[in-house]
Amino acid sequence: MALFRRLAGLFSRSRVEREIELELREHMQMRIDDSVAQGMSRKEAERTARLEFGNPAAMRERVSAEDAALGLDGILRDVRYALRGFAKSPGFVFVAIATLALGIGANTAVFELLDAVRLRSLPIARPDELAELRIVGGNHGIGINEDNYSTFTTPMWQEIRRHHDPFSSVFAWHTEEPMVGKLSETRHVHGLEVSGEFFSVLGIRPWQGRLLGIQDEGSCELSKIVVSYPFWKSEMGGAPITPESTLMVNGKTVQVLGVTPPSFFGMIVGQQFAVAYPTCTPSNPRREYFKYSVMGRLKPGWNIAQATGYLASLSPGLFASVAPTDYDAATIQLFKSFKLEAAPAGAGISPLREHYDSSLNLLLAITGLVLLIACANLANLMLARASVRQREVAVRIALGATRGRLVRQMLIESGLLALIGAGSGIVLAQPLSRLLVHSLGTSQSPIQLNVAMDWRVLLFAAAVAAITCMVFGTFPALRSAGVDPITAIRSGERGVYGSRERFSVQRTMVVVQIAISMVLLVGALLFVRSYRNLMTLDPGMRVKGITIAYFDWDSLHIKPEDQEDFKRQLVAEVKSLPGVENAAVTSNTPLTGPTWSHEVHVDGNEGSIRFTYVSPSYLATMNIPLLTGRNFTDQDTNHAPLAVIVNQMFIRRFLKGQPLGKMVRVMPEPQYPERVMQVIGTIPDTKYNDLRIAMEPMAFVPVAQTPVTADGPWAAVMIAATNGPTVINEVRQRFAAKYPQMILQFDNYEQDVQDTLVGDRMMAMLSGFFGVLAAILVIVGLYGVLSYLLAQRRNEIGIRIALGARRGQVIGLVMRDTAKMLALGVAAGVVFALLAGHAASAMLFGLKAWDPLTLGFAVLLLAAVAIGASWFPASRASRLDPAKALRTE
Numbered sequence: 056m057a058l059f060r061r062l063a064g065l066f067s068r069s070r071v072e073r074e075i076e077l078e079l080r081e082h083m084q085m086r087i088d089d090s091v092a093q094g095m096s097r098k099e100a101e102r103t104a105r106l107e108f109g110n111p112a113a114m115r116e117r118v119s120a121e122d123a124a125l126g127l128d129g130i131l132r133d134v135r136y137a138l139r140g141f142a143k144s145p146g147f148v149f150v151a152i153a154t155l156a157l158g159i160g161a162n163t164a165v166f167e168l169l170d171a172v173r174l175r176s177l178p179i180a181r182p183d184e185l186a187e188l189r190i191v192g193g194n195h196g197i198g199i200n201e202d203n204y205s206t207f208t209t210p211m212w213q214e215i216r217r218h219h220d221p222f223s224s225v226f227a228w229h230t231e232e233p234m235v236g237k238l239s240e241t242r243h244v245h246g247l248e249v250s251g252e253f254f255s256v257l258g259i260r261p262w263q264g265r266l267l268g269i270q271d272e273g274s275c276e277l278s279k280i281v282v283s284y285p286f287w288k289s290e291m292g293g294a295p296i297t298p299e300s301t302l303m304v305n306g307k308t309v310q311v312l313g314v315t316p317p318s319f320f321g322m323i324v325g326q327q328f329a330v331a332y333p334t335c336t337p338s339n340p341r342r343e344y345f346k347y348s349v350m351g352r353l354k355p356g357w358n359i360a361q362a363t364g365y366l367a368s369l370s371p372g373l374f375a376s377v378a379p380t381d382y383d384a385a386t387i388q389l390f391k392s393f394k395l396e397a398a399p400a401g402a403g404i405s406p407l408r409e410h411y412d413s414s415l416n417l418l419l420a421i422t423g424l425v426l427l428i429a430c431a432n433l434a435n436l437m438l439a440r441a442s443v444r445q446r447e448v449a450v451r452i453a454l455g456a457t458r459g460r461l462v463r464q465m466l467i468e469s470g471l472l473a474l475i476g477a478g479s480g481i482v483l484a485q486p487l488s489r490l491l492v493h494s495l496g497t498s499q500s501p502i503q504l505n506v507a508m509d510w511r512v513l514l515f516a517a518a519v520a521a522i523t524c525m526v527f528g529t530f531p532a533l534r535s536a537g538v539d540p541i542t543a544i545r546s547g548e549r550g551v552y553g554s555r556e557r558f559s560v561q562r563t564m565v566v567v568q569i570a571i572s573m574v575l576l577v578g579a580l581l582f583v584r585s586y587r588n589l590m591t592l593d594p595g596m597r598v599k600g601i602t603i604a605y606f607d608w609d610s611l612h613i614k615p616e617d618q619e620d621f622k623r624q625l626v627a628e629v630k631s632l633p634g635v636e637n638a639a640v641t642s643n644t645p646l647t648g649p650t651w652s653h654e655v656h657v658d659g660n661e662g663s664i665r666f667t668y669v670s671p672s673y674l675a676t677m678n679i680p681l682l683t684g685r686n687f688t689d690q691d692t693n694h695a696p697l698a699v700i701v702n703q704m705f706i707r708r709f710l711k712g713q714p715l716g717k718m719v720r721v722m723p724e725p726q727y728p729e730r731v732m733q734v735i736g737t738i739p740d741t742k743y744n745d746l747r748i749a750m751e752p753m754a755f756v757p758v759a760q761t762p763v764t765a766d767g768p769w770a771a772v773m774i775a776a777t778n779g780p781t782v783i784n785e786v787r788q789r790f791a792a793k794y795p796q797m798i799l800q801f802d803n804y805e806q807d808v809q810d811t812l813v814g815d816r817m818m819a820m821l822s823g824f825f826g827v828l829a830a831i832l833v834i835v836g837l838y839g840v841l842s843y844l845l846a847q848r849r850n851e852i853g854i855r856i857a858l859g860a861r862r863g864q865v866i867g868l869v870m871r872d873t874a875k876m877l878a879l880g881v882a883a884g885v886v887f888a889l890l891a892g893h894a895a896s897a898m899l900f901g902l903k904a905w906d907p908l909t910l911g912f913a914v915l916l917l918a919a920v921a922i923g924a925s926w927f928p929a930s931r932a933s934r935l936d937p938a939k940a941l942r943t944e
Contacts (some may be wrong), residue, residue, distance in 0.1 A: 084229040086378075130467070131826065136470040144459030151433055155523065157828065158426035160483030163516045165419045167488040170511050171504045172407045172415065178318040180258025181352075182401030186222070186362060188215060188349045191394045196378065196652070198343030198725070204323075204404055205229060207347045210377035212250075215349055217370055221362035221397070226252040227334060228322060229347050229460025233304050234607070234798050235330065236291075241306075241780040241798050244286070244329035247321055251333060253317075254281075257351050264296035264313025267333050273313075275335035280309050284317040286329040306329065306610050306798060307316070322348070324405035325495075327503040334432070337645060342379035343725040350400050352357075352704060358885035359397050366395035381725040388559070407495060407502070412813050418894060421578065421825050424571050428829055429562040430526040431571075432836040437469065438561060446942065469528025477520035481508070484516075497810035561840050562872075566880040568836050569917065572829040573884020574891055576913040579826030581892060581902055586819035588901035589812050594646060595741030597678035600636075601775045601804035603644055604629070604786055609768040610796040619759045622770050626670055628793075629772060632785045636775040639673035640758050640907035643770055647807040650744045654722040657709040664752040665703060665743050668761045674700075674738065676775045678886075684715050684736030691757035694768070698757060702742045705752040710734075719754065727762055746811065747900055761817070777802060801873065818898065830920050837876075837924040840867065845932045859935040869929035877921045881914055888913075 082552040083104050090100035141148045176182035189206045198208070207215070212227045219225045227250040234241040248252075251269030259266065262284055271279050280302065287293060291311070294300070309332075321328035334347075353362060374393045382390070488506040496502040604623060614623050622640050629638040643651055645667075652663045670686040674680075684700070691698050699719055706714045712732050722728040732754075740750040775780040783801045790797055809816075845852065851866060892904025902909070 105200035109893065110819050114639040121158075130662055131660050133464050133467045134471065135178065136464065137471050140468065141471075145280065148437060149474050151407060151436060152476050152479060153519075154429045154432055154481035154832065154835075155473060156421070156427035159477050159480030159516060159519050159523065160487055161422040161825070162419070162426055162519055163416050163480055163484035163512060164487035164491060165422050166515045167172060167484055167492045167506050167508070167512050168504070168780050169415050169508065171506050172405055173402070173412075174283070176322075176401045177257075177322070177403045183399075185257075185360060185400045185402075186351055186353055186397045187400035188225070188366065188395055188397055189349065194345055194393070195389060197382070197390055198345055199379040200345045201465075202456045205345040206483055208342055208345055208348050209336060210342055211351055211373070213336065213340075213631060214373050214377060215231065216250075218373070219351055221353060221357045222352045222944075223366050224252050224256045225349060226250045226256050227347040227349050230323065230326075230328075233330060233332075234800070235302065235304055235305070237303055241303075242802070243800060245321070245630050246327055246329045247331040248334050249331050252333075255348075257319075259315060259319050262314040262316045264311070264666075266315065267331065271333040272310075272335065273333075277304060277307060277332055277335060278309055279312050280304060280330045280332045281313050281315060282311055283315050283320070283328055285327055287314045291737075294634050302330070304332075306796060316772060316944065321405050323402050323505050324549045325407045325502045327643060334469070340659045341725060343381070345874040349405070350563070359399060362397035364397075366397060370394045379725055381723055383722060404729070407504075411495065411814055411817075413895075413898065414818055417818070417898070418821060421575060421822060424575055425825050425829055425832070426523065427526075428568050428571050428832045430523055431568045432832055432839070433472070433527035434531060435561050435564050437527060443901070444750055452875075465531065466528055467522075468910075469524050469531075471582055473520045473524035473528070476523070477516055480520075481513075481516050484512075491817075491821075494820060495813060498815055548874065559789050561844065562580070562876055564703070565707075565837055565840050565876045567885070568833050569877060569880025569921070570887060571824075572833045573881055573913060574888045575826045575829040576916060577884075577888035577909060578891060578895070579822040580909045580913055581895075581899055581904070581906065582815070582822045584906075585899045585902050586812065586815045589746050589815055590809075592746055592901075594744075594746065594808075595679065596645070597676070597775065598805050598808055600775060600777050600779070601677075602775055602776060602782055603802040604783075605800040605802075605803050606790070607769045607770070608794065610798075611768070611794060617703075618759075618768065619692065620689055622670070622758065625770065626672070628789065629774060629786060630784065632789060634776050634778055634782050634785065636777070637672055637676040638772055638774045639676040640670040640770050640772055641673055642668040642758065642761070642771070644773070644804070644807070645741070645743050646746060646811060649805070653724070654707070654728070654743055656715065656720040658711055660706065660709045662752070663711075664754055666754050666756060667743075668756050668758045671757045676773050678737050679741060681738045682737045682739060684734070686736060687755075687757045689759070692759040693762075695760075697730055697732040698735045700736040700738060701754040702750070702753045703732060704750050704753060706737065708752045730762075732756065734780075746808070773804070816899070830916070833917070833920055834924040837873070837921055838928060841873070841925055841928040844872075845928050849935070852932055853937040854936055862933040865933040865935075866926075866929045869932060870925060873921055873925040873929075881917060884917075885910060885914075 076321050080581070086107065087097070087100045087106045090103055091097055095103070140312045155603075178183070193207075194200070207227070210701075216227075217224060229248050231246040231248055232243040233246040235244045238243055249267060249269060251272045254266040255268065264281075266281050267279070282291065282302070289300075291300075296311060296313055298310070301308050302311050303309075315331075320326070333938065353359075364536075369389070371394060373395070374391050378387055378390045412572070466629050473933070485506075492502050492504050492506060626638050626640055629635060654663050655661065669687070671691070673687060674686060681700075687698065687700070701710075703713065710717055714737055717734045718885070719734060721730045738755075740752070741746070743751055743753055774782060774786070786801075787799055790799060853870075855865065855868075888910070889905055892899075896904045
């Protein structure tokens, strides 16, 4: 029976059984008719037939088994035949498998990363029950956000802890960067501050020791921690946890209670926490300080919508009871209007999901286009191979092989190639996915993702392989099986695909390859140029040769009123070190971290602007020129008139006429009382928050005029020095000797700025790689198709040469064919590139999707590739010996 009936039988067994039963009845009826013809009565003939055939049910089972065995044996014979054919064409097999491995491997690698970032649940008990509580629309910029995940203040968390009816229990957590190790060797690690319910609600069991609980909350003096499994193995040597196990955290010796299991990385996908410690509630918690993320486990019978409805009804009373008081009436009213909602949280929180979702989707589309080019390439190769085998196909048809049998044989060959290519692609996907993960990390914060294979990745790879097989295998198989055997045998070596009309499919596939390659090349050039624009952008200040030193002197117990004098002394000591050109304190390191804004009223205008508190030497350290007025001095303290230096955007936005001497009223916030400052100087515009963001209104204030209530026992010092590593050693030695309790950390400022461009770097690198890969596939495809077409036109070219055609004319004949395909492909490619570029325009910097220089260069590059791929087969055709070419006639 036919293979297709057996395959269909997997899904429609009853139909196959009916066919078998009908076939058996026909055989029995034929036996009865033969017996009657020999003189038996019909009744006797029926009895004899039943005896010969035996039990009908047993016969059906035996026929079904034999049918399946014959089908499997036929498939195995086809597989062996295909493998023998592959052994005779190793070059074809290598190109086909390598092309498929690259295409399927790239797609699988990107999907593997998407799977790890977006699809997997947290390694916790029943993740589908976990929900996150949050403010609808965020906090509208009110107050201070500890990080991107900070949704609630401490008073809000305390109220939710008391009122959580939809949840069996709730917990709070937030990320920190505690310093771990001895004071001279401290370093930041990823930390979690968690409420006592954290581990119990998530269902996390200890690997060793015990985990934190409600009983561990209380004092704000850190005394107990839990460590992650990787940290325990690498930093504690995997030593057993005992009551004497301790660790130095933030300059204090704390007890290690236990170790979390290896599978638990925390709440943030892509970030492995190192230590966790309990929350504490200060005696007077700040109401404007958004610190915690809050989650809970839904009670049985509750869903997200019901929980959101409950939280919405709870919101008016909750926010009225925890509203801050040091804002203007409008801000306080806005705060009281906040509403709570619930959202699924089983997949955790992922900055990768937020920052790179569009990039990863675009990469998946790019790798899909690469695979499409590969499929077009393989379809052409399969057609070329089929033309070589046309006599074999014709002979098999003449000997009785059905066309379905031939189609099956060729589909099995395509399936084997797809299967081997998919297996190779899955192997290749592992290093590719690790490369993707590495490209998303920064020098300060590498990404830690488990990109191991799971059922979703395997299913995706299998689906891609099946679709690929259908795309590149079906049409060549059907076309080969449609050969007229008489015509094929008569045509001899000329082939039956020799007419130009029959070449249209191959040419169309080449045009498709060129069009897709055009899209990929334009995309690659746009992303590479966009990244270059960002890397070469002048932010208006010095970036190279700057080291950031972070000083934490909390353990020195310096009085708040003495903090500014200590900062001045600290900067003076740094400046006195050999190799240091200049140094300055700043409250914000531009382009790398969180920003600070104040609401201001100036000349009848009001709005929010960026503020930075700096020491007098900041402008000189960062090479920012003073345009008018004067710079800050050591006399600009809280006991002198308040001063401010503004940039040109500030002047255009707020000031009318001469800016010097104008008064800037800064509206009150918690820790920052209302103040009036006088403009004493102006500077050029500089970047502040992000290289991508346009220039913003900015104000610089003397660090000595920071409100005492807002000052802290820490400072970030920008150090200008040509030899950063040497200066770091000098600073570390000087202050370790003078202040052994002080905590120090250093960063390379230029590297920090470059780390903010990770997404742009990844897109430039990977789109460039796939653009080059697409160009290579075009070379292979165009070369292969032209070689095939010229082989089919061998007789025609031989006749042309015999009739006097010169070498240049033959080459021109081939190049004109290439030019037509190139023109059609480029025209279609430009249209699709513009459409794709419009969709990705938000990811570009300093470029438009229709950038003419990029389009022109892509066209020239693709034309050079096409000409190069066409020249060699054209040149070989022009040297054809007409006598040999016509001998087959």
